Amino acid sequence: MSSRALLRRFVILLTMWLAWLAVPPVHAAAQTPLAVVVSTKNDVPDLKVSQLTEILLGRVSVWPNGRRITVVLREPESPERAALLQACCHLTVESYRKRMLQAVFTGEASSEPKTVTSSAFVKKFVANVPGAIGFIPVSDVDDSVRVVSIAGHRPGDTGYLLNVP
Numbered sequence: 001m002s003s004r005a006l007l008r009r010f011v012i013l014l015t016m017w018l019a020w021l022a023v024p025p026v027h028a029a030a031q032t033p034l035a036v037v038v039s040t041k042n043d044v045p046d047l048k049v050s051q052l053t054e055i056l057l058g059r060v061s062v063w064p065n066g067r068r069i070t071v072v073l074r075e076p077e078s079p080e081r082a083a084l085l086q087a088c089c090h091l092t093v094e095s096y097r098k099r100m101l102q103a104v105f106t107g108e109a110s111s112e113p114k115t116v117t118s119s120a121f122v123k124k125f126v127a128n129v130p131g132a133i134g135f136i137p138v139s140d141v142d143d144s145v146r147v148v149s150i151a152g153h154r155p156g157d158t159g160y161l162l163n164v165p
Contacts, residue, residue: 031163033138033155034080037123037145039130042067046149049161053088055133058100058109067131071113072122074135080119083164084135137164 036052038044044063047055054060061069074081076093085096103109116122122134127144134145138155141147153160 031165033160034084034135034162034164035138035141035155036148036150036162037126037134037136037141038148039126039128039132040144040146041130042146044148046152049088049151052150056085056088056096056113058103058111061110063131070129070132072125072129072132072134073113073115074119074122075115075117079164080135080137084162087161087163135162 085091100112119136119140122136126132126134
């Protein structure tokens with residue numbers, strides 16, 4: 001083999017090796033914590049996962065202080081809604097929709113969740129409706145709403161249940 005052919009092979013191998021080094025390592029997808037938010041007038045500090053599930057399924061419709069619970073969710077296409085329903089109810093968005101239609105029809109639930117198109121609208125709704133509960137990325141939380149812990153964990157804590165991929 002000529003020195004020119006060897007040099008060409010060396011250059012090709014060196015180029016491939018340098019290209020391989022330039023590829024960043026693949027890490028697990030970043031997770032965005034999803035905060036459970038309520039009105040600043042709501043004094044519920046913590047919910048168990050089972051309580052949150054019962055609220056989402058319409059089986060629990062009143063807070064301990066007697067206020068009616070109004071669930072507000074992002075639109076069905078949102079990753080926040082899909083992640084929440086999977087983590088709490090072990091349901092897809094479509095399965096949840098069917099289950100809620102049946103629950104309202106049979107009287108198990110009084111109404112379906114309110115649906116809005118953005119985290120800003122979730123936050124505004126929750127801030128203005130004392131019994132409302134919503135779910136927004138933790139980065140969207142401000143002092144107009146209050147974050148509720150889930151099973152003693154705050155968004156971002158190790159073991160926190162609600163994360164959006």
